[in-house]
Amino acid sequence: DAGITQSPRYKITETGRQVTLMCHQTWSHSYMFWYRQDLGHGLRLIYYSAAADITDKGEVPDGYVVSRSKTENFPLTLESATRSQTSVYFCASSLGGQGGGGNQPQHFGDGTRLSIL
Amino acid sequence: AQKVTQAQTEISVVEKEDVTLDCVYETRDTTYYLFWYKQPPSGELVFLIRRNSFDEQNEISGRYSWNFQKSTSSFNFTITASQVVDSAVYFCALISTGANSKLTFGKGITLSVRP
Numbered sequence: 001d002a003g004i005t006q007s008p009r010y011k012i013t014e015t016g017r018q019v020t021l022m023c024h025q026t027w028s029h030s031y032m033f034w035y036r037q038d039l040g041h042g043l044r045l046i047y048y049s050a051a052a053d054i055t056d057k058g059e060v061p062d063g064y065v066v067s068r069s070k071t072e073n074f075p076l077t078l079e080s081a082t083r084s085q086t087s088v089y090f091c092a093s094s095l096g097g098q099g100g101g102g103n104q105p106q107h108f109g110d111g112t113r114l115s116i117l
Numbered sequence: 118a119q120k121v122t123q124a125q126t127e128i129s130v131v132e133k134e135d136v137t138l139d140c141v142y143e144t145r146d147t148t149y150y151l152f153w154y155k156q157p158p159s160g161e162l163v164f165l166i167r168r169n170s171f172d173e174q175n176e177i178s179g180r181y182s183w184n185f186q187k188s189t190s191s192f193n194f195t196i197t198a199s200q201v202v203d204s205a206v207y208f209c210a211l212i213s214t215g216a217n218s219k220l221t222f223g224k225g226i227t228l229s230v231r232p
Contacts, residue, residue, distance in 0.1 A: 033220075043208070043222040058219060090162060103150045103169075103212055106220060108162035 003027065006091050006109035013081055014117050021076045021112050023091030031096040032074040033106060034058075034066065036087040043090065049074055050096065081116045088113050119144040121211050123223035130199055131231050138194040138226050140209030149213040151185065151192045156206040156225070168192065199230045 004025040013019050023032065034046040035058075045058030047066040055066050063085060065077045074093075078085055091109045096102035120143040130136045142151065153165040166176060168185050176183045180197045196203050206225045212218050 040224075042224045045219050048219070088160070092162075103167075103214060105152060105164045105167050107164060108154075110161045 004091060004093055004107055004109045006089075006112050008112060009110065010113050010115075012115045012117065015081060015083060017081050019078045019081055019114070021078075021089055021091075021114070023074045023076070023109060025072055025074075025091075025093040027093060027107075028071060029093035029095055029107075030071070031094045031102045031104075031106075032068065033092040033094075034064070034074070034076045035090045035092065036060065036085075037090060037111075038087050046076065046089075050102075078114075083116050086114060086116045119146075119149075119211055119213060119218065119221050121209050121221050121223035123209055123226050125226045126224070127227045127229070129229045129231065132200060133198050134230075135195060135197050136199050136228065136230075138196075138207050138209075138228065140192045140194065140223060142190050142192065142209070142211045144211060144213050146213035146215055146218070149211060152210040152212075152220070153183065153192075153194050154208045154210065154222075156208065157202075158204065162208070165194075196228075199228075201230050201232055204228060204230045 007022045030051050033048040035043045037043050044060050049055045049068040052071045068074050089112045092106040094102050094106040095104040097104040122141045149170045151168045155163045182195045184193045206227050208225045209223045210220050212220045
């Protein structure tokens with residue numbers, strides 16, 4: 001039972017490069033989310049998706065692109081990485097429920113630690 | 118707008134002590150859900166509990182208990198007889214059922230349990 005997996009776990013890249021973080025879930029959850037976790041800021045929502053081909057911005061979407069062509073995958077792309085995007089990135093999924101973000105518990109992947117030099 | 122405040126940033130206790138982690142929330146919506154998550158040193162986020170705004174019953178799960186009080190907008194988490202394995206960062210979170218509502222996390226409380 002894989003649940004939700006993120007890859008890579010660790011990534012080092014340079015300013016200006018494009019980098020894609022992968023997220024895959026096996027629960028057929030309709031909702032998927034991307035967060036970044038930074039010291040002093042806690043967890044902040046970048047983008048989320050209520051279903052395949054439906055995505056919406058979160059609190060800090062600038063500099064990021066997402067897509068969701070299949071229910072189980074929700075990749076996050078940094079088109080031109082900047083140092084301020086150095087962070088730990090978490091993907092999550094949930095069954096959804098009431099409201100824009102869904103009221104069901106979100107289940108998180110193990111995170112990707114991204115360093116941009 | 119919604120907000121979650123975890124005023125305690127770091128707590129250190131000795132094993133077997135009881136410890137309470139505070140969570141105060143703000144929302145204008147009457148229907149909302151509160152969560153607690155645990156982030157151990159290994160880094161993953163683990164869901165612990167969800168409580169809806171219409172259910173003020175306290176919940177107990179083993180050494181963990183949760184006290185939800187709408188009158189004070191609080192959803193506090195108590196660990197009884199703490200253990201070293203309880204050392205982690207604990208996050209409280211809130212979401213309402215509004216169309217634009219997203220899960221809002223508090224800044225987290227770092228709990229250290231010393232042997």
